[in-house]
Amino acid sequence: MKIAIVGKGGSGKTTISATLARVFAQTGSPVLAIDGDPNPNLGVALGVSAPALATLHGLPRTIIEQHKNEAGETQVALAEPIEAITTQHGLPAPDGITLLLGCQVDHAGAG
Amino acid sequence: MLGQLIEHANQVTVVDMEASVEHMSRGTYRHVDVLLIVLEPYYRSLETAGRMAALAQGLGIQRVYGIANKVRNARDEAAVLDYCAKHTIELVARIPFDDAIVEADRAGVALIDHNPDALAVAEIRHLARRLAEAM
Numbered sequence: 001m002k003i004a005i006v007g008k009g010g011s012g013k014t015t016i017s018a019t020l021a022r023v024f025a026q027t028g029s030p031v032l033a034i035d036g037d038p039n040p041n042l043g044v045a046l047g048v049s050a051p052a053l054a055t056l057h058g059l060p061r062t063i064i065e066q067h068k069n070e071a072g073e074t075q076v077a078l079a080e081p082i083e084a085i086t087t088q089h090g091l092p093a094p095d096g097i098t099l100l101l102g103c104q105v106d107h108a109g110a111g
Numbered sequence: 112m113l114g115q116l117i118e119h120a121n122q123v124t125v126v127d128m129e130a131s132v133e134h135m136s137r138g139t140y141r142h143v144d145v146l147l148i149v150l151e152p153y154y155r156s157l158e159t160a161g162r163m164a165a166l167a168q169g170l171g172i173q174r175v176y177g178i179a180n181k182v183r184n185a186r187d188e189a190a191v192l193d194y195c196a197k198h199t200i201e202l203v204a205r206i207p208f209d210d211a212i213v214e215a216d217r218a219g220v221a222l223i224d225h226n227p228d229a230l231a232v233a234e235i236r237h238l239a240r241r242l243a244e245a246m
Contacts (some may be wrong), residue, residue, distance in 0.1 A: 007151075017197065
């Protein structure tokens with residue numbers, strides 16, 4: 001089940017997202033929580049500590065590959081399996097949740 | 112990128128989306144099973160939610176549900192219910208205004224750790240069961 005939560009800023013969507021993720025995780029489902037907001041707060045709401053959150057970074061653009069199909073249309077795809085992406089870039093959160101920052105970063109200065 | 116992650120995720124996936132309506136694109140939402148729209152009992156929140164619901168219908172998302180949040184009293188509840196009825200949004204949860212949320216936020220901890228028995232948590236547990244049944 002893939003659930004997206006939207007609402008006006010300040011509507012409480014982050015608290016609801018985090019609590020829903022924790023409830024599913026406590027009932028035994030492995031849960032992937034993705035923060036799709038460019039001003040990320042989902043980690044705190046999930047209960048991840050501030051020092052752990054400081055190690056979490058946005059996903060590099062290199063996880064996406066672009067190629068043109070026979071019709072000349074640009075197609076995008078993940079460059080690696082999702083498991084590799086969550087293992088490499090995800091942060092463990094309470095109840096076995098994996099947290100990903102869904103926004104792209106350019107990794108300025110990272111070559 | 113978000114759309115690709117959602118497409119390939121193979122576990123229960125919860126995505127806290129960007130607040131702006133303009134960023135609701137087909138590519139991001141193509142593989143979303145359930146879209147939850149949070150509605151507060153205030154005019155601007157309801158209007159934003161209404162625009163999101165209309166867009167979601169255009170994007171072809173299978174299940175689009177409303178969640179009332181910060182409901183303090185019967186008038187708040189009526190405001191959200193009226194809006195949802197007029198805009199054909201199916202309401203699946205009514206989360207009360209809960210001081211536990213304010214306190215958890217202030218302390219920088221998870222609501223469910225701060226008070227696992229809070230009324231808001233109980234309603235979200237109920238929501239999780241409803242969503243699991245709807246799948």
